[in-house]
Amino acid sequence: EEYETVFLTLDDEAFWGSITAELAEIDGEKRIVGTLKDITDRREKQRALQEERAFIDGIVDSLPDIFYAFDTEGSLVEYNDQLATVTEYDQQELESMAPWEFVPGSEQEMVIDAVNRLVESEEQIDNLEAHLMTKTGDEIPYEFSISPLSDGNGTVIGFTGVGRDISERQERERELKRKTRAMEKAPIGISLSDPQQEDNPLIYVNERYEEMTGYTSEEATGENCRRLQGEETASQPVVEIREAIDDRRPVTTELRNYRKDGSEFWNRLSIAPVRDNDGNLLNFVGFQQDITEQKESERKLKRQNERLEKFTSVISHDLRNPIGIAEGYVDLAE
Numbered sequence: 001e002e003y004e005t006v007f008l009t010l011d012d013e014a015f016w017g018s019i020t021a022e023l024a025e026i027d028g029e030k031r032i033v034g035t036l037k038d039i040t041d042r043r044e045k046q047r048a049l050q051e052e053r054a055f056i057d058g059i060v061d062s063l064p065d066i067f068y069a070f071d072t073e074g075s076l077v078e079y080n081d082q083l084a085t086v087t088e089y090d091q092q093e094l095e096s097m098a099p100w101e102f103v104p105g106s107e108q109e110m111v112i113d114a115v116n117r118l119v120e121s122e123e124q125i126d127n128l129e130a131h132l133m134t135k136t137g138d139e140i141p142y143e144f145s146i147s148p149l150s151d152g153n154g155t156v157i158g159f160t161g162v163g164r165d166i167s168e169r170q171e172r173e174r175e176l177k178r179k180t181r182a183m184e185k186a187p188i189g190i191s192l193s194d195p196q197q198e199d200n201p202l203i204y205v206n207e208r209y210e211e212m213t214g215y216t217s218e219e220a221t222g223e224n225c226r227r228l229q230g231e232e233t234a235s236q237p238v239v240e241i242r243e244a245i246d247d248r249r250p251v252t253t254e255l256r257n258y259r260k261d262g263s264e265f266w267n268r269l270s271i272a273p274v275r276d277n278d279g280n281l282l283n284f285v286g287f288q289q290d291i292t293e294q295k296e297s298e299r300k301l302k303r304q305n306e307r308l309e310k311f312t313s314v315i316s317h318d319l320r321n322p323i324g325i326a327e328g329y330v331d332l333a334e
Contacts, residue, residue: 004039016043066132066142066163069149072119072156074098086165088135103130104139114146118159122148125161132163141166189213189288191225192274195281199224200245203283212267212290214260225286228257232264241271248273248281254291266295 007017021034066086069078076095084094087102099115100108107130114125125146131139146161183190189209193200205220213220213228229238237255244251250272257267268289274282 004043007036016040065165067160068163069158069160070099070115071158074115077158078160086132086134086140093135102132104133107131115159118146118148119156122150122156124148129166141170189286189290191220191286191288193225193284193286195245195284200284209288212259212265212288213257219260228259228267230256230258230264232256233258237269241269244271245284254295265290265292267291 001022002018002020004016004018006014008014016039018037018039019034020037021032024031024033026033064082066083067078067080068076068083071077076097076099079094084090087094089097100111103111111128111130114128117123118125125144128144128146130142130144132142133139142163143166144161144163146159148156149158149160151157184206186206186208189212190204190206191202191209192204194203201224202221205215205217209220210216226238233256237253240251240253250270252268252270254266254268257265259265268291270287272285274285276282
């Protein structure tokens, strides 16, 4: 029998000792023979390992992500509190479930293939997206990272990893897709430029911009928007745009632009800086609206007003004498 306890020396110094005792016959008499071994170093190492394990367990249990470890048979051997909290399974239920039983039936084959691939090739798997199914049947979108778990001889004995709830990320991605779709289908031209690059080139244009200018997205991006200017483009609005960009402020102006085929159109252009939460400039966003018809209507109205003014002037002159004579008769009658 072996027994471990703390011993004291004559100098009252403590050490861990291991006593092994057995019954033996010495000189024809039965004796209890024992050996005492100093195991202080071993106990210290065990204590250090226990403290390290407790420290690691504390970190793992405090993670907002799910931590798990399965053996090659598919049995859950290690997990943190988060797994039980999210899935609402108790310890007995968790330890009886295979990895693929945590996901819906439509995704189980994908998880099985991933596990087999990992065990056979020791290939780490990142960003595996699947739905974690709770005990009540709720399906939560998760992203899993899985790594092979080996013993000291390099033999794969299981796999371990973490799972992260990506519900918010997926919602942000859906929102971004909705906004991107709205920008693509907007009834006005939309463009983005990158002031961090030389000459502030366009990095994005929507479908309406392509329709207005005749330039495809591939042709427009990488070029400065001044390519739309031409011989009849007035200098004043160009100066306003340049000064606003230099000052990093919004501007709205109207100028004559030219399509890819050389035809003219009037563009009501609004440019505004786009900044991050810290106020750093990221991009310039431009809004282009074809106002050619409006300009043509204004031009026609101006011509009509000019003709009306001439007509009024002539009528006024022609009526001036008869009116004067009539006023004389009135005076005479009075």
